[in-house]
Amino acid sequence: MNEQTNKRTNESRHKRRIRSFVRRPGRxxxxxxxxxxxxxxxxxxxxxxxxxxxxxxxxxxxxxxxxxxNGQALAWMAANExxxxxxxxxxxxxxxxxxxxxxxxxxxxxxxxxxxxxxxxxxxxxxPDSLDEVRIYFPDPWPKKRHHKRRLIQVPFLELLAERMVNGGILHLATDWAPYAEWMVESLVEVPEFSIEGDPYVERPRWRPQTHFEQRGQRKGHEIFDIVCRLVR
Ligand SMILES: C[S@@+](CC[C@H](N)C(=O)[O-])C[C@H]1O[C@@H](n2cnc3c(N)ncnc32)[C@H](O)[C@@H]1O
Missing domain, CATH: 3.40.50.150 (Vaccinia Virus protein VP39)
Structure with a gap:
């Protein structure tokens, strides 16, 4: 392999995106x-x-x-809205x-x-400007520091969302992992289009039912954090 091909291979390896999930075959x-x-x-x-x-x-x-x-929250929300x-x-x-x-x-x-x-x-x-609401409930928390880069909520991801959402659109995040909740708020602060005023955490809004992973977290005694913010351009 010549030096240039080698450099290109390294670059493309570097550019390969880190994914927020691992494909589990699942029966x-x-x-x-x-x-x-x-x-x-x-x-x-x-x-x-x-x-x-x-x-x-x-x-x-x-x-x-x-x-x-498992989609149960989505089916419930679609029926209710x-x-x-x-x-x-x-x-x-x-x-x-x-x-x-x-x-x-x-x-x-x-x-x-x-x-x-x-x-x-x-x-x-x-x-751009096409999504009215985005809901992300209990994304994998990737708790180990070396895995934080796998978290779905990252500044570039929020920037992409901000571009795709309509002005006045609503982003709703929820997690049972306190350090991830803090990470979410810190990331949102970096993207000025998402405005959070005052306490970032709210009571579970009426449109969100309890989810499967939420119930799992609660059985472990975890506190639940809901974050709702509006996109303002
Ligand atoms: C911890 S589970 C939470 C599931 C559900 N929201 C709940 O609260 O019960 C996170 C889910 O996000 C999915 N996921 C993670 N990253 C994703 C991505 N980049 N695109 C689509 N789905 C993703 C995973 O496959 C997994 O089912």
């Missing part, structure tokens, strides 16, 4: 497998789609939930299968799903 139940086979073509969004808003037959405020896990369109983004196949089953069972026509890294979706499938 699919037959029901989840069927849901992926039969329902993903119906409720899934194609990777070619450049503007999530066009995945729906109607125009309505667009809410994106990133890392919906029927006047909004919801896009769920998740990489874990069994979770996507579970959500699709709920979407079908509950007859939700305001939910669409993307089984893809949310960072890629935000970069490649969202237009």
């Amino acid at each position: 699919l139940t037959p029901g989840q497998q069927r849901a992926l086979d039969e329902l993903l073509p119906r409720y899934g969004i194609d990777v070619e789609c450049m503007d999530l808003r066009t995945a729906f037959e109607r125009r309505a405020p667009l809410v994106v939930e990133i890392g919906f896990g 029927a006047d909004k369109n919801f896009v769920g983004i998740e990489v874990h196949e069994p979770g996507v299968g579970r959500l699709l089953r709920s979407v079908e069972a509950d007859g939700l026509d305001n939910v669409r799903v993307l089984m893809r890294d949310a960072v890629e979706v935000l970069r490649e499938q969202c237009l």
Whole structure:
């Protein structure tokens, strides 16, 4: 390998993005497998789609939930906020299968799903000024210091969100890991478009049900932190 190729290889290795998740194969139940086979073509969004808003037959405020896990919170919110369109983004196949089953069972026509890294979706499938709300509940806390770089909430990620969200849009984060809550607030402060006034932590808003990971955290005695902020340009 000549010196230039070597340099390029090093550069591309350096540029390879650190992901906020590890792909766990996870066993699919037959029901989840069927849901992926039969329902993903119906409720899934194609990777070619450049503007999530066009995945729906109607125009309505667009809410994106990133890392919906088993999707039960998303199904609940979509049923309760029927006047909004919801896009769920998740990489874990069994979770996507579970959500699709709920979407079908509950007859939700305001939910669409993307089984893809949310960072890629935000970069490649969202237009600037297109997201009304973004909800990220109990993202993996990556507690070890050497893994902090894997945390989903990072300043560049928030900057990307700020660009994709509409003026006046709402970002809602929740975590049961106190050091991550502090990290989230410190990161938000670095992105002036997200305005936090006063105490950054709020009571769980009525639109958020308890989630699977939240309940796990509570069983361990963890405090829950909700952060809601508005994007102002
Ligand atoms: C700790 S779980 C929380 C799940 C759910 N929100 C809850 O509260 O029960 C975090 C989820 O985020 C997903 N995730 C992490 N990084 C992601 C990314 N970049 N894009 C899409 N999903 C991601 C993981 O696969 C995982 O299911």
